[in-house]
Amino acid sequence: MGPLHGLKVVEIAGIGPGPFAAMMLADMGADVLRVDRIPKRPARGAARDVLTRGRLSVGVDLKHAQGAAVVLELCERADALIEGFRPGVMERLGLGPEPCLARNRRLVYGRMTGWGQDGPLAQTAGHDINYIALSGALHAIGRADDKPVPPLNLVGDFGGGGLLLAFGLVCALLEAQRSGRGQLNDAAMVDGASLLMAMFHGMRAAGLHREQRGQNLLDTGAHFYETYETADGKHVAIGAIEPQFYAELLSRIGLGAETLPPQMDRQSWPAMKERLSALFKQKTRAEWCALLEGSDACFAPVLSMSEAIDHPHMQARGSFVTIGGDAQPAPAPRFSRTPAGVQRPPAHAGQDTEAGLIRWGLSEARIAELRAAGAVG
Numbered sequence: 001m002g003p004l005h006g007l008k009v010v011e012i013a014g015i016g017p018g019p020f021a022a023m024m025l026a027d028m029g030a031d032v033l034r035v036d037r038i039p040k041r042p043a044r045g046a047a048r049d050v051l052t053r054g055r056l057s058v059g060v061d062l063k064h065a066q067g068a069a070v071v072l073e074l075c076e077r078a079d080a081l082i083e084g085f086r087p088g089v090m091e092r093l094g095l096g097p098e099p100c101l102a103r104n105r106r107l108v109y110g111r112m113t114g115w116g117q118d119g120p121l122a123q124t125a126g127h128d129i130n131y132i133a134l135s136g137a138l139h140a141i142g143r144a145d146d147k148p149v150p151p152l153n154l155v156g157d158f159g160g161g162g163l164l165l166a167f168g169l170v171c172a173l174l175e176a177q178r179s180g181r182g183q184l185n186d187a188a189m190v191d192g193a194s195l196l197m198a199m200f201h202g203m204r205a206a207g208l209h210r211e212q213r214g215q216n217l218l219d220t221g222a223h224f225y226e227t228y229e230t231a232d233g234k235h236v237a238i239g240a241i242e243p244q245f246y247a248e249l250l251s252r253i254g255l256g257a258e259t260l261p262p263q264m265d266r267q268s269w270p271a272m273k274e275r276l277s278a279l280f281k282q283k284t285r286a287e288w289c290a291l292l293e294g295s296d297a298c299f300a301p302v303l304s305m306s307e308a309i310d311h312p313h314m315q316a317r318g319s320f321v322t323i324g325g326d327a328q329p330a331p332a333p334r335f336s337r338t339p340a341g342v343q344r345p346p347a348h349a350g351q352d353t354e355a356g357l358i359r360w361g362l363s364e365a366r367i368a369e370l371r372a373a374g375a376v377g
Contacts, residue, residue: 002029002331003338007079007173008360010035010071011055012062012095013349014084016128016153017161017189018112019051022082024166026054027331027340033356035060035071036349038377046348050328054343058357059350059377066375068094070357075100075107077360079176080169084112087122097184107182108172112165114156116188128156128189135160135193140200144214144221160192215266217241223273224249224263227302228280235302236280236288249297253279350377 007030011022026032032055039059046052061067072095075081081100083090090096097109114131115121121134132138132155133148142148165187172185203209208217215221224240240249246263250256253276261268280288285301292299303311309320309327321330324345331340353376357367370376 001338002027002340003335004170005029005338007031008077009033009169010074010078010081012071012081012083012085012090013037013057014112016051016084016157017165018082018084020158020162021110021112021165021169023051023054024162024331025169026343029338029340029343031055031359033058033074033360034347035062035074037061039349042348042351047324047346048326049346050326052346053323053328055347056344056352056356056359057347057349058353060353061375061377062093062095064373064375065094066370066373070362070370070375071095072099072103073362074360076103078104078107079173080108080110080182082110082112082165082169087111087113087117101182105181106176108169108176108185109182110165110169110172110185110187112161112187112189114161114189116190117186128153128161131156131160131189132193135190135197137193137197139211140197140213140219142213142219144212146213148213155196156189156193160194160196161187161189164189164192164195221266221269223269223276226273226276228277230283230285230288231281232284232286234285236285236292237300237302238276239298239300241298245296245298248295249292249299252292252295252297255279353377 004025007025009022009025009030009032011018011032011034013019013034013036022032022034034052034055034057036057036059038061060070062071083095100109101107111117113122114126115124129138129150132150137155137160138148138150140148141151165185168185168187172183176182200209204211210216213219218225220226224238224246227235227237229235238249240246243263247256250258250260261272283291288299289301293301308314314320319330320327321342322328323342331342334340354364354367357376358364367376
């Protein structure tokens with residue numbers, strides 16, 4: 001069922017953060033209908049596109065007058081709409097907030113962009129790396145005396161994008177239940193990435209975070225918050241920040257009885273890092289796991305994606321599920337009374353046009369008319 005069971009969402013197909021937000025809503029029980037372009041043939045690998053799981057896909061030509069009319073009909077039945085085009089594109093299609101809200105005054109209209117709906121860069125192309133660069137997040141990620149390292153596209157597209165959009169939609173949906181009125185939700189990755197840096201802005205203001213990379217508590221400056229190579233060429237991660245956890249780490253790796261510099265003495269961090277680097281290379285990752293895993297030393301092996309799926313803790317939690325023969329992350333977070341779940345495997349574009357439109361209240365005769373006109377397919 002999921003906590004969002006009963007909510008209906010129209011998703012105008014896009015890439016990256018929009019589909020991620022739609023996937024999360026579907027995982028939580030929302031009935032999400034994905035509106036895709038009419039494909040000439042199924043896209044290669046579409047059945048394994050995890051971001052499209054959980055919803056039906058209808059093929060609609062948005063540039064066709066009757067295709068746009070279909071989306072407006074769906075908006076009448078929907079609680080929310082998600083789109084991820086550049087500012088102005090949906091307006092040119094006749095599907096901007098004004099006509100959609102005119103059809104349904106309770107509709108929450110979610111917009112996902114990189115730069116936002118306004119500002120000097122609003123019409124400029126970009127990707128995750130550009131948005132997190134402008135937000136200050138990318139500058140902070142990397143080692144001392146080296147260039148910034150893109151953290152995949154997790155910070156912009158997904159953390160600062162899709163999650164922000166999903167959160168904003170649920171906030172606006174809750175407000176609409178009280179007011180009876182929908183509204184526009186402008187979710188921009190540059191805003192979301194900036195928001196994710198909130199703690200570091202506070203630390204910088206308090207004089208606790210330097211803007212130089214690799215010299216701080218959480219950016220590989222500290223020897224007790226770092227990854228280390230093991231004897232077999234693998235790696236382990238240490239995050240022993242609190243004094244009691246740091247003491248536990250030192251005791252278990254054989255340094256607890258030695259006289260060492262104070263933990264927070266920044267001048268000693270480079271030398272301590274060299275010492276720990278040499279020490280961790282003396283055992284294999286498995287040997288370090290046997291010694292440290294399950295303790296309060298704040299230790300974990302650095303696992304590949306395939307290794308993570310098989311780790312006992314992840315297995316016990318059910319952190320991964322198998323859909324269509326492929327392992328993928330399970331819905332999160334967990335709920336005690338209305339558990340979330342993957343409603344259906346990924347669908348290729350337009351796979352469910354008839355079933356999806358019927359589910360949302362269009363008649364077979366109306367669908368046949370639209371097919372004949374080339375508006376859906």
